[in-house]
Amino acid sequence: MTNSDPTQSSPIEGSPTVLFASDAASSGAPHIETPVAYDGVLLAGFGGPEGQDDVIPFLRNVTRGRGIPDERLEEVAHHYRHFGGISPINAQNRALKAALEAEIARRGLGLPVYWGNRNWAPYLEEAVTDAAAAGHTTLLAVATSAYSSFSSCRQYREDFARVLTETGAGASLTIDKVRQFFDHPGFVEPFVDGVRAALAGFIADGIAPSAIRVLFSTHSIPTADADRSGPRDVDFGEGGAYAAQHRAVAEVVMAAVADVIPGSAEAVEWELVFQSRSGPPTQPWLEPDVNDVIAELPSRGVQAVAIVPLGFVSDHMEVLWDLDTEAMESAEEAGIRAVRTATPGVDPAYVSGLVDLVEERLHGTPAAERPHKTALGPWFDVCRPGCCENVRAGFKPAVSGVAP
Template sequence: MTAIEPNTVRFSSAAASTGAPYMTTPVAYDGILLAGFGGPEGQDDVIPFLRNVTRGRGIPDERLEEVAHHYRHFGGVSPINGQNRILKEALEGELARRGIDLPVYWGNRNWSPYLEEVVTEAAADGKRTLLAFATSAYSSFSSCRQYREDFARVLEETNLGETVTIDKIRPFYDHPGFVESFETGVREAVETFMSQGIAPADIQILFSTHSIPTADAERSGARDIDWGEGGAYAAQHLAVAAWVMDRVRESIPEAADVSWELVYQSRSGPASQPWLEPDVCDVIGELPARGRKAVAVVPVGFMSDHMEVLWDLDTEAAEAADEAGLAFTRTPTPGVAPSFVTGIVDLIVERLEGRPNEERPHVTSLPGAFDVCRPGCCENVRAGFKPAASGVAP
């Protein structure tokens, strides 16, 4: 593996290579890289896909099969690839509508089409300066740095590191285009429950996101910012949830009596390893004792209705609510809502124009949505630091 020189920015455009946190120099990007997680598209794909996801961890197929039943329940097909195909088409349409002549290349970290394939394709098309939109909004190893490490790995393995650069769009967790769907969903859920005769004080809102190892959470975000317990990952989710509830209470004054909290789901680590808690289903089971009669689960950590939403929330959380005798609803993810697609293109334009940070839209007051990630952010303590694009090396 290539050694990392300290305090350098590798595999990035000339503007990003300065290491400045925000890029105020316009960059003539010639392609957009839609970077996804990937998912199986048939029963025969499930175990090979899970091997990719867990590569390097030595997990036997028998244990992978314990997770595989989630996919097998849906015919072995994850919806995430189909959703990204639709998102790619929507982005292409919005770019064309706004007169922005940029092709969109879609590649995945864990399943076909792989990032290696599409970066090679882009290079063959003469595209040398790519801007990546990773389909995860928050700061953590798995939702940001791991994508950046994959960009670097791909450029090294394809021998394109000297000719192709990949910058990454900032964490977009509090961009208006992303959060609008959550605010609309919570407002409609509260209104529906109230119309059914359920008092606001009897309604619980659970903002749910993917659990991650506590050690990763503590190291998420820039090191020189005091994020509090759970690092940037928890702080960002809490800030978005608070903004959503403030907006809902502005439009529905009675919603001041509606309770909310941040919960976690989809834990996949060993019991001996601390992960972020509480679990969404555990909390749902406690709600009757709190006097709640209805629960709305808000998938605030997710961009679309992929497997963690369909299984962990629409199946397991819904079953937990039924067992607890609670009215249940799951609010929408952004998906390809027009406001979200427009927001993604707005994020692209920020970088094309070199728009100053103070002119960029955001709904929270949190710092740290950097264009170029800071030294040592989002460390994975189990694997250490690997070469990564679009960030200052530790």
Template sequence: METTDTGIVPFASPASAAGAPFVTEPQRYDGILLAGFGGPEGQEDVIPFLRNVTRGRGIPDERLEEVAHHYRHFGGVSPINAQNRALKQALEAELARRGIDLPVYWGNRNWGPYLEDAVSQAAEEGNTRLLAFATSAYSSFSSCRQYREDFARVLTSTGLAGTVTIDKIRQFFDHPGFVDAFVPGVVDAVSELWREGEPAPRVLFTTHSIPTEDARRSGPRDLDLGEGGAYEAQHRAVAEAVMRRAAERDARMADVAWELVYQSRSGPASQPWLEPDIVDRITELPAEGVTSLAIVPVGFVSDHMEVMWDLDNEALEAAEEAGLRAIRTPTPGVDPVYVSGIIDLVEERMAAVPREDRPHVTDLGPWFDVCRPACCENVRAGFKPAAAGIAP
């Protein structure tokens, strides 16, 4: 994977400022910035939170209330903040186990604790060189570039640009710590579902749908990864890797068919989004002779609202109505394999491990340390200042 450098990287550490795809100089960091999406923690938080998520789009509260019922079903509490608290503790424990003296600061895009608070706290404590880990493994505007824009916005709004630097670990979709966290769940689900005399279960790998134009622009512009861009290509590659590694544990898995599906579409009907939708696909499977399926939320690092509502409610209900036995497999969460993998990536970046020595389980990786020019464009808003990448 080769690209051309056209500029320097704003808000970056000295080791990353020149814009090389893979850093070659070891870098000392003062802290880790855990960047999350955020979620409401009570009924009164739901609409203000959704206003934050949709800021700038002019969506009235009555339309937001149509989405709010997902959160209200769970008492107005999104699981995501509790999950990130647990992840923060797990990361701190793994750092301590390895003897790495780095504090972990946690901040969100859309709800408290906000990224502004986390970065300001780090600066107040004298920790001004931060390495960020965003809770999303893949390349797209919403899953990577928007976090990088958040970092730039926060550094500018707090007046800390020039004092605090923020780098970001590489997109970790094909790091073995992420991929291997899915494998036991897939093997266990298929083993439980597969009954003698019946066809093999179908495995549906699912991720959040995004507009097709956003997908096409995901990843660096000079990489030809098809109409679905890096976003679709990365998910397909990871699904294939999960099935391959599952077959190494149970040879029967080599005979199990799988496919990539999408969920949680939220755009207008006139706007094309990635398909097929998981519920639509489930309704078609009985006619294809399928009697059972494993649903693998490969696009999610933990049990987000989209997992708990769109899969555990809507998708499993669709399977029941179609007469299919179905199991939803676990997300990485705080699986020790996943947590260890994150800290592996932190150490990799600090040590400037050569590209050829970096672990990856697909032909797409390892992904870049420094995002490339014009990477993951926002079709609607264009390019805004962003950290951890070369300006377009």
């Protein structure tokens, strides 16, 4: 990353347009440092099928607007059918909702949590309609995605705007969104715990640190989308903010686990890898693929690999299939030991961290006082103009960001 500090993105001249925003967020300031009296939390998920009959309709929702025939969708459907047509993601979000409600109650915040998905029931439309019907006027959204890109941030913001418009709830209801939390301690700490345990286990079994690799895996996205992730006035280098954020968090994790490595932390090498690409072969996506890297590890003298699902907040289908199934098969074929570390899920540190993000906005915590583990944070409360453009469709109306 060069040129400027991403947390000091250029101010907006004139009167910025921030759709469906609270009075404070409508200013367009990168960080909202005045208290906002939110009266509800919107937990926004991706959604997933919960039976064999749901699989193709769900995949149609995910790929809507792209004209992909059912025959091609069936190529992906077998991942879900392998697990009875059930994605774990809805059950995980139910558990996360309950955990958030318990932590919010423990802190005496008095905020109800509404849960809605982008691609499967319960849909965002239901959650927003229910909140409006209950008389709520100022929601704070928590999306189950930690990093910056179109699919992991802006698409949620566009869906919030679409739902507020289509349901008519936008006449009485505003939605702000917490900052991307890739480097919040509550998100990072579970990964530190997982990598530390994996390395300690390998070393206890007599594997030399130099024969161990840590692969930090995240969802691949088109390189054109990756290059457009983050604010436009900052040069994050190859892969844009999306790749830069992952690399920064991986560095933090490896520095934190040095205590289990005899000698120097540099003895265990690591790499950022990608998984779950779904685009046509002619379209460039972020590389290298996790399976390709695993296949090469024996030639580098590697005997054991820790696979870290750094891009995921819970055990999505991409974790169960792409890592627990395909990547583990690749490791077996390569003749090396492999451990897949845990996702945050409902780890107490993660749940507490999400509620910390809610309290930041309730209290208007100054940016200088907000916890973050990398130099890229704390990320923006209100996304900057042109942030995370969808190359295929351009910009659509979105909440919690200054309109381009």
